[in-house]
Amino acid sequence: MKTILIIEDDLDIQEMLQFFLEDQGYQVLAAENGIDGVTAFRKGNPDLILLDIMLPKMDGYTVCEMIRQESEIPVIMISALGSEEDQLKGFELQIDDYIPKPISLPIMMKKIEAVIRRYENKGLEKKEELHYKEMTLMVDNYRVKVGKKDINLTQKEYEILKELLENQGRVISRDSFLNRLWRYEYVGEERAVDNHIKNLRKKLGDAGNYIETVRGVGYRVEKIY
Template identity: 55%
Template structure:
């Protein structure tokens, strides 16, 4: 069972979300403000977060920023703010999707399933995968299967591919990949990312990693 953390201060909406998600088969925990959300996240294990923007104590953007410092758990923002500026800010914080209030519960359920599928959290318990076209990335065994053939990847190759697959449709800059995967272990040329992309393309024979010239790399979102 996938576990979802709801962060919503409107008690009526929170109760509706809890009831609807439980009926859909999800485990549900709820927080009513940003501080409570951070506390619950630190104590539990969640497969996805539904995060309102307008929250007491710490707003949704602040909660997202704090969570992203320690986790890439999928986040869907629930918002009455439909403006481009808010959406851009959320995307910069690596929000996985948006849904604007008032929303349709059936559409919300489908968005949740799509985000969980893209993030590889729809596999069997304890064995998670990300599937994309003819590729299956095994998150437990650090292997990639292409057209039924398994390939061993180095840890860094695996992590680069996982990041691209987990953020389909987004441009992952070289610097972003360095910051997330190499962190303090790297003080050199950004072209180390290019080398790993080249190795992945050659080793797996895949052509769907797109080069965004002068910026980084992207994998188109699978419909």
């Protein structure tokens, strides 16, 4: 069963969407403001997000920007702000589609299905190898090379490196690593991520310098254009 996160402060609309989506066979998470929405995204691991623009505490544009620093999860923006400028701003932040209010539930359903289908097909088309400068990562068989040298990594070290290479240019927070790779609450154990990064850098040698520390946030590798 796929999970959809609704970030919407109008409780009548939130409830309507939740009942409709649950009736269509989806599991639904909900948040009433931008800050709670980001937390629900990080902890709930949803398959798609329905995101309002006008939210208390943190607007939808900022929420989307934070999500895109960590994930390519499908995001459909829903809003009464239907001007071309508002829609373009959303697409510049890499949303996947836009639904104006008042919402047509049948059209929303078709858009959700299409966006999820595109996202899943994109995953199937991913290369069997990831290349980053002199590094080669063989997807899903836990093999990494720097030049012609095989690098012996643990499963978690491999998964951390894979996450970084698949999200070049984006900062991945320690919490995000814990939620996505450990997949359960790991309260107070952010140092576990730091220790794995430290060991990973050491094993990669000079290539380990590609992993940048973003102070107070997490880690990233520079995007190669």
